[in-house]
Amino acid sequence: MPEPDPHFDSEALRRARTDKGLTQHELARLIGTAGGEHVSRWELGTTVPRPGALRRIAEVLEMDIANLLRPVSHGPDLCRLRLLAGMSANELARQSHISLSTIRRWEAGRLERIPSEETLGPVAEALGVGVTDVDRALRRARDASL
Template sequence: MMQTDPLVDPQALRDARVKAGLTQHELARLVGVAGGERVSRWERSASVPRAEVLHRIADVLNVTSADLLVPATGDPDLRRLRVLAGLSARQVAEETHVSVPTYARWESGQLDRMPSQVALQALAKVLGVGVDEVRAALTAARRGGE
């Protein structure tokens, strides 16, 4: 099962929106989502934007995607790397030629052994990071999934 804990910091999102001088409706229109109530839900932690939408939000608010996330403690896990890359779990799975359930297990830390070097290299390429960072992220996910 994929992690469902909040990764987006609702207060950081609200603060960045207010600093940019935008209403919730204006931000929603600029990032291409339906209505300000969607932004309101994000700012109340009632829902979270998809990774690709988070990147559009960051662009509109002139911040980085990382600025809108809850601060990382320790090495970033695989989920955080995926979100920072602006990709869905399905996109990562397709780009690395693994099934979505396999990728979901990796992201949730449910792996018996580290993926092959070829798989690690594919993940690194898709996520735009080094193999060592992917290995550390999988280890972090494994710790979190225990």
């Protein structure tokens, strides 16, 4: 059995799809994915949709991306903020002019100090959130990795 993704909620996807009366194959066609096999694997939790697919799923099912993610009680980390924006790590790196390796390191909580507001500004802008939100998300990721 695969380890569950800490963010994606496979059961929420299945419920939302069936509530809309769609088959796996129909959902796959509507989001531009070949065949229902992808949707089946996502619902089984063996794979997870990429951020772009997650964004398209939410649009087709007429719901917020947050409803396809596991709930959190402590607030979002950077990866969750990125997923809520429907972005891949590569897209966030490109839009914020921060290296992909830095984005991945930050998402893993591997940072000794929180970057300056000046550095976090472009990240926040790309994600459509405030600098304070990114600062908090980095602190959560760092604290979780300790």
